[in-house]
């Protein structure tokens with residue numbers, strides 16, 4: 562298939578250098594087309610994408626049912642503000658709430674969803690003067706000022722002070738530390754059921770149940786940031802269902818609409834009225850295009866039995882990496898939850914990204930030593946085998962350089 566480029570990667574890079582604020586580290590490649598788990602650059606090179614859209618392209622690139630739904634919607638209504646009703650928003654709210662609970666509020670991103678959840682927690686807590694929120698080391702909740710403050714990683718705070726007040730940071734995995742921090746002013750405990758950017762950290766047995774109990778005992782809310790773990794990513798519709806612990810509030814974004822910008826807050830019927838008219842809103846939130854894409858995403862996951870594929874492909878990925886671990890001592894730990902894969906190395910993982918890219922495979926590195934994959938829910942066994950063979954080759958090279 563021919564690439565849809567109108568200019569070379571170098572020409573696009575030159576244009577960015579002139580007109581785009583340089584706040585991102587970008588790979589020196591312009592991507593022009595995608596299909597499933599493959600993308601093509603302007604020069605016609607094909608890449609196997611095991612980190613499509615940083616988790617947003619949950620069905621790979623340009624899934625046909627979502628493309629068709631967006632095309633159909635865009636020809637009817639592009640944007641309608643929330644001062645009117647639209648069918649697509651009702652349909653998508655029904656689709657996600659019947660697979661979880663309660664009622665939904667729509668926005669456009671993960672940070673915006675978390676802002677909504679934090680405002681809901683404060684609005685709910687204000688009757689008892691509760692406004693503080695406990696979050697966790699290595700967590701990641703977004704880049705707005707409040708969600709940056711919620712993110713307990715000092716590297717994201719540098720130069721932004723004074724931070725939004727009211728956040729207390731707990732070490733991850735330590736229930737006693739949360740018991741110490743929780744108090745009369747605590748409005749909520751907020752956590753990712755599986756930490757993503759933090760290196761695919763799986764909660765220890767009983768940990769999320771323990772947080773649920775602490776929240777209940779102390780009269781505060783439990784918020785799950787499911788921006789990364791929603792929409793089948795973990796093998797169930799939502800991450801909380803893997804651990805059988807129901808939050809009071811959950812937030813979604815990333816894969817929610819298969820790559821179309823969208824976010825959501827879901828909360829219980831009892832709490833929903835706390836986000837009362839006039840206190841929170843989003844102009845583009847719940848727009849017809851995102852809602853149509855979201856409905857098509859849910860339908861495709863269901864129609865194609867993709868939650869089962871997640872379980873199968875997760876096991877396949879894990880066994881590839883376990884085999885490699887038995888060969889190489891630089892692999893310290895393999896952490897998987899559905900289509901969230903973390904491979905912890907004893908050496909820096911970042912060089913693996915460029916080396917894999919040169920060999921035609923796109924991956925991510927996080928927290929300095931973790932190789933991270935967020936493959937599409939519909940990744941195939943052949944693609945898993947192809948990708949793991951390349952990653953193994955690269956890790957073997959890195960091990961040899963490190964003297965392993």
Ligand SMILES: Cc1ncc(COP(=O)(O)O)c(C=O)c1O
Pocket residue numbers: 669670671672673675701702703704753757758786787788789814815
């Ligand atoms: C768990 C989690 N929460 C929030 C965010 C922020 O989402 P967004 O970049 O859409 O604002 C991210 C993004 O990586 C995330 O992984």
